[in-house]
Structures are given as structure tokens and as C-alpha cells.
Amino acid sequence: MLAPRRFLPSISSLLALEAVDRLGSATAAAEELSLTHSAVSRQLKVLEEQIGVTLLRRVGKGLALTPSGADYARSVRDCLNDLARASLKIRAGGARSSLNLAVLPAFGMHWLAPQLKAFSTQYPDVTANLTTRLSPFDFAREKFDAAIHYGGQDWQGVDYLELSRERVIPAASPELLAHGPKTAEELLSMPLLHLESRPGAWEEWFAAQGAEADRLRGMLFDQFTAMAEAAALGFGVALLPEYLAESEFLRGRLHPAFPDYLPLAGRYYLVWPNSLPPSRPLASLIAFLKDAQGKAITAPR
Structure with a gap:
């Protein structure tokens, strides 16, 4: 249910308030909005009367927002940005339906x-x-229809569709691997690159190879793509997922630093809220990905 009209000011008055808050004066706001100073003042006066709270106060010859006005202006800015984004999405999509997905950057790009x-x-x-x-x-x-999630089924309130299992492999620039892939013990003596969202990933990998590794240090990254770029520049060895590693191997920027991939327990999932039935576009994507997964499983090897 929509709020009563008395709580829904005009866009013009909200734009005036946001501009005064951001620019610091009614004069600057009037110039940006292509209005006269008096027109901006009228918009603000109407807004105050509608809300019933003092939003501005006189400071010398200018205006300043009260604490309540500043709080309201921040909320208004968020609402205006949401409206602008919604308008951009519908303009970009035209008559087509929109499907808004939250993705992990490397997996989203490469898989x-x-x-x-x-x-x-x-x-x-x-x-x-x-x-x-x-x-x-x-x-x-x-405001997302679905998201890509890595790990286990530990996201509350969602349904899951498994997309891909995870396998990782150490990778480094050709210059660091002049004599080909290394043993696990040799990798321990090389600079190792780390991902913030995968703490302990290298320790887990070395343990799987039967090598002791503790308190490993090295450069830290927040995304796989940035870590792969650093590895290609020779900063160290990156532990990369298969979909990204294979792409870099084909380009020749990175080479395998170890002979084999290591399967991990984590999975990539498409997740969506289970509180409502999926929208038609989302239902279409779910059906498409399920069909693609089935074809991949039954394809001859």
C-alpha cells in the first residue's frame, strides 16, 4: 500500500532540498536546477509545511539545514538515486523484462x-x-532477483541451484616458472598471493599435498581478477579457480605452477529468495541453467 499523499512531497521540492544540502546554498542549488533563488525558497517552504518539521534555518544571508533537515536530505538522496537507477534500467531495457543479478566478479565474467x-x-x-x-x-x-553464491548452502531464506564445482590450481607468470611446474615444497619458498574472501586457502592446498604450511604471508587482494593480474606481472603465485586459470593459460599470461587441479568442497550456486515465486525472467533463467547443466553432464567426453 502506498503512503498517504501528505507524506509524498513533489520531486521538485525534494530536488531542491537535496541540492541545498549538497551544494551548501540556495543560490548554488538554484543555478544547478536552472531555477531562480525565490523558486528554490518556495519549494523548500512548501516542503517544510508539508512535512511539519523545520528543515532549514537562516545563517546570515544564507540557509543551513537543521539536523532533522540533514537527516531527511540523506534519505531523499538515496530515494532519488534509486529512482534514477530504476529509470536507467527501464530505459536501457526498453520493452524487455529486466533480470537483476548480484554476481561474484570473476565467476560472473568468465563462467x-x-x-x-x-x-x-x-x-x-x-x-x-x-x-x-x-x-x-x-x-x-x-533490489536483486537472484545472486551468485560460493561456498555451502549457508545463505538463509533462499533456494539454490548448483552451477559449478570448484577446482583450483597454483598459477604464475612464465618468468617465475622458467623450469616448469613446481613441487609443493618448492612453492613454499615462492611469493604467494592471497584472496581476502578465501582465508586459509593456501594452507588447505598445501595440506592436501602433504606439505606443512603455517602463517603464510604475501600480498592480499579482494578479487580473483586483480590477483591474477598481479601474478601475470610476476608478483607471485596465485591459487586460481579453474574457470579463470584456463582463460589465463590460453592467453599465455600465466602457466600452471603445479601439475594438477585440487577439487574443493565449495560450490557455486544461483540463489534467489524463497519467500515469493520466481518472476517470469528468473524462472526462465533457472530453467535455462538447469537444461545447460543437464546437457553438460550427459555430453560425451
């Missing part, structure tokens, strides 16, 4: 994007919008 290319061919009336999110969030507060 999901090719899938979405095929999906868009089969469903040309759906536009997929991608935004980066590195950790779980509240679907009730974020």
Missing part, C-alpha cells in the same frame, strides 16, 4: 557471462543486469 550470452539468444525479451556483490545480503533490502 556466467558466456551462459548469459546463450540465454539472451534464447530469451531476447529479457535483459540481464549485473552488479558485483562479494558476500550474502538481505534480498528484502537489495
